[in-house]
Amino acid sequence: MTQADPEQSISKVAADTAVVAHEWQQVPGVPTQPASESILRKRFRKFRRIRRGYWSFLLILGLYLASFLCPYLMNGTAWLVRYEGQFYLPTFTYYQASTFGQELFGEPDYRALKEQFEKENAGNWVLMPLYPYGPNEALLDLPGSPPHAPSWEHPLGTDDRGRDILVRLAYGFNISLTFALLVLLIADGTGVMIGAALGFFGGKLDLLGQRFIEIWSSLPFLYTIIIISSVVVPVYIPGRMQVLQPSFWLLIVILAAFEWMAITYYIRGEFYREKSRDYVAAAIVTGVSQPAIMFRHILPNSMTPLISFAPFTIVANIGALVALDFLGFGLPAPTPSWGELIGQGMENLTKWWLVFFPLGALFSTLLLVVFIGEAVREAFDPKEYSRLR
Amino acid sequence: MTAPDVILEVQDLHVRFPIYGGIIPRKKSEVRAVDGVSLTLHRGKTIGLVGESGCGKTTVGRAIVNILRAMNYRVDIEGKVLYHHADGVVDLLSLGQRQMRKYRSDLQMVFQDPYSSLNPRMTVGAIIEEPLRIHTKQSKAERKERVRWLLEKVRLSPAHAARYPHEFSGGQRQRIGIARALATNPKIVIADEPVSALDVSIQAQVINLMQDLQEEFGLSYIFVSHDLSVVRHISDYICVMSRGKIVEAGPADDVYSRPQHEYTQTLLAAVPRPDPDRRIKRRA
Secondary structure, three states: OOOOOOOOOOOOOOHHHOOOHHHHHOOOOOOOOOOOOOOOHHHHHHHHHOOHHHHHHHHHHHHHHHOOOOOHHHOOOOOOEEEEOEEOOOOOOOOOOOHHOOOOOOOOHHHHHHHHHHOOOOOOEEEOOOOOOOOOOOOOOOOOOOOOOOOOOOOOOEEEOEEEEEHHHHHHHHHHHEEEEEHHHHHHHHHHHHHHHOOOOOHHHHHHHHHHHHHHHHHHHHHHHHHHHHHHOOOOOOOOOOHHHHHHHHHHHHHHHHOHHHHHHHHHHHHOOOHOHHHHHHHHHOOOOOOOOHHHHHHHHHHHHHHHHHHHHHHHHHHHHHHHHHHOOOOOOOOHHHHHHHHHHHHHOOHHHHHHHHHHHHHHHHHHHHHHHHHHHHHHOOOOOOEEE | OOOOOEEEEEEEEEEEEEEEOOOEEEEEEEEEEEEEEEEEEOOOEEEEEEEOOOOHHHHHHHOOHHHOHOOOOOEEEEEEEEEEEEEEEHHHOOOHHHHHHHOOOEEEEEEOOOOOOOOOOOOHHHHHHHHHHHHHHOOOOHHHHHHHHHHOOOOOOHHHHHHHHOOOOOOHHHHHHHHHHHHHOOOOEEEEEOOOOOHHHHHHHHHHHHHHHHHOOOEEEEEEEOOOOHHHHHHEEEEEEEOOEEEEEHHHHHHHHHHOOHHHHHHHHHOOOOOOOHHHHHOO
């Protein structure tokens, strides 16, 4: 980029002599400029270059998406049943055991049904999921007494009620991450709203808001949650998914209610700083409305703390849920949760698989998320050269 | 009454920033940023507002476009900013942000720092388009066309609309700022030190561009600067400010060649000159 000859005096310079950047692109031999890129996209590209973090991200994302298929991949309920010339889809519809001629009350035992059909060889068959055990199924017909040690059938063993640990870990992974993400979403949403208002409007609102946050954040989180959990009895709504149990949402709300302050302070600071910059003045002069200034102009410039703290907040949320489940104040009883499994491990220290696998799953998940966080922080670091590349 | 070609009148403008302190915060003292300033801007003319840094000239500019209250919640403003539009006269300072909106398209501002005055997350096209989206009912295609036209007017390439501000030099960014200010066909442009962040050669480009645009669109400028030589070049009328007051005002050449006030003389003597002999004479 060159400009007009600096030696010419002000009055003589015709502005036409300005050479604009695009003309350089037509000069032969000068490479054309790369296409325009927003700062966010640039940072994402930087993030992708940090391989450890990026692969951790892909792995966690893949596992998380796959874990939504758990009811179809890991379940004691058959995918498809062929019985007396008719097809049944037990994954989507509930059938009585008597439908298939089983002498049981309630849900049929599909694994037994499969064996029975194979023995009879009468044209009936059962298609089971890849891993044919459900998360809440007590496998009491296994030899010995629960917890059962790992075997080919159950590679991670069973817990003290005879439930398959692999299945419970897989379902628990989905619940843990869903929980952590929802808490993050609610806490950050609240934090951004309040932080933006405090930083943008300032004055008495800011003063009062800050004092309120100081008081609120001095409440002991664990005691509060224990008191609330012990007072509120979980209501089980029959026929609903476990995720929709009120206690799950209650936990999310309580956790979010104690977590929004951290991000609020950062967003407040960001808004405070950004508001004094000229582009905000320009937006006011242009006549942009206040909400649009806050959320279209300032917020995109204040996203850095939000994004770079998010992975670490997720780690904290997973940890918090595990801790609450471990103490017995978390999700209601049959829910597959990591904290509950770790609690079992503590009660049965000699059963190594009950200690090792849940803790291992927790550790590796948290480690992967921390890798992501590290890479995100690195990618959002305005300094050009750094350690992780 | 005022002459028919008057477009903007500032009458006895006072701007004070109170200073709070103490355990129980209360007003302790105040900074008088602007202390009784009056100006009259005629259609198609330029007023140069000069003074040292901190003398309140930027605050005058910001008071005229009425953004002080929106930027800073603690400010006392007195006086009147009378805008003479087609249907009459309105005191801009008495308007809230919502009522102010319909006059926003007539009064625009070019900012001092081309690096912070453009939102780094928006493309140049989006930046220039924003005033159009707010003040006109143009379709998307019409707005795109207008952005292209504006970019050409400020001698940038229409292809630049897809770029982000960080890809431009200071002079180019300032021209983007000018394009944004011109988007809605304003009548008055407040230029708040539009060239002081640029180096001398680019200053000339930007100033010549502003003059060309003034001729083409009949703009009226209030040109704020601390640089007397720049102001003299563009202004019809110069107001010299010191400590929140206008100490000298008059036609540009008069103020420049026959400075009356002591402060103006000091200010003029401070202008760097390529001829060392003359400078020594001035000092003596």
